[in-house]
Amino acid sequence: MISEPLQKGVTDMYSMDHAQFDAKDAPETKKKYGVARKNLLIVDDEESIRNLLKRILEKEGYHCIPAADAEEASIFLAEHPVDLVISDIQMPGRSGIQLLEEIRREHPTIGTIIITGNRDKEIADMAISIGAYGYLLKPFQKDQVVVSVKDALRRRMIEIQNRFEVENLEHDIEDKRQNLIRANTRLTLMVNGIIRAMAKAVESRDPYTAGHQQRVADIATVIGARMNFTEERIMYLKMAASIHDIGKISVPAEILSKPGRLSQSEMNIIREHPLTGYEILKEVEFPYPLAEIVYQHHERMDGSGYPNGLTGEQIHLDAKILAVADVLEAMASHRPYRAALGIAIAREEIQKNKGRFYDPDVVDVCCQAIDNGEIAF
Incomplete structure (x- = not known):
């Protein structure tokens, strides 16, 4: 079930206020921050953690959307564009690790950071091994949050660029392969024609x-x-x-x-x-x-x-x-x-x-x- 903050503060706001932001505030924000505003989905069952991260990151020019658990996050991700997901590991229902696995499978261009306490460091390391860009240790400081988010977004952009370049390279290779196949077909037809002409000359x-x-x-x-x-x-x-x-x-x-x-x-x-x-x-x-x-x-x-x-x-x-x-x-x-x-x-x-x-x-x-x-x- 979607929580009241997500229903009232996210879904309606995202469909209306976010559209107004895109159309009206984007040039001003771009002028202020130098880049288009990034959308961050903050997933944590503790409202205080969600609000703290939201305050820190919105002051840095990010557009933050809160979600109370992995289920809410999944529903939001299925309908809206997100650049980065910041998710707690230990939550009611599906864990942050399960959410991370879903994101890497269903939304591979979205970056991820996980939130954990010191006692969860081994789990955090496992999250990194399956694709998270980094993790925030509780209790965290503003500088730690800002640096981690900037680094994750930078890595995400590099991955997207690399993916784009790889896809372009694959298309180029496939085009060249098809050209070679066509050229080889023409050459084979030409050789077969010469062979038939030589055979007829003998006969x-x-x-x-x-x-x-x-x-x-x-x-x-x-x-x-x-x-x-x-x-x-x-x-x-x-x-x-x-x-x-x-x-x-x-x-x-x-x-x-x-x-x-x-x-x-x-x-x-x-x-x-x-x-x-x-x-x-x-x-x-x-x-x-x-x-x-x-x-x-x-x-x-x-x-x-x-x-x-x-x-x-x-x-x-x-x-x-x-x-x-x-x-x-x-x-x-x-x-x-x-x-x-x-x-x-x-x-x-x-x-x-x-x-x-x-x-x-x-x-x-x-x-x-x-x-x-x-x-x-």
């Missing part, structure tokens, strides 16, 4: 295998996802797969589209395409070994691949994925020199040579994806 010279690189990319993406690659790594793997035959741009079109078996010299020319692809891509600044993956996609686990005869762990995992995806797509699809062999025979090929030509883990994941219908032609 325009070899119409019989048009779509091969894209299908290899789709297979590699499924394998990468099943191997728990990050979204970013899957994106880069798909890029590498989409242009893994970029080196064939230097191979004569008549060799690429030849319907019969290739001669040894023609095969030697074909086998140069990983190196050519590497030479095209190696100068591109990229956060992923794109050129190396393209260079290694015809290497085999036992060293029988080309161009460098790498073995086992010498071959990048992403290149091992491309090797499996490339063979699977090539066997399952139509070629100038033969009809499509189908997914079943292609699956049998990689399973039969698991560990010899192809990485066992990659083969197992690929076969599981085929069996689950995730890879189909």
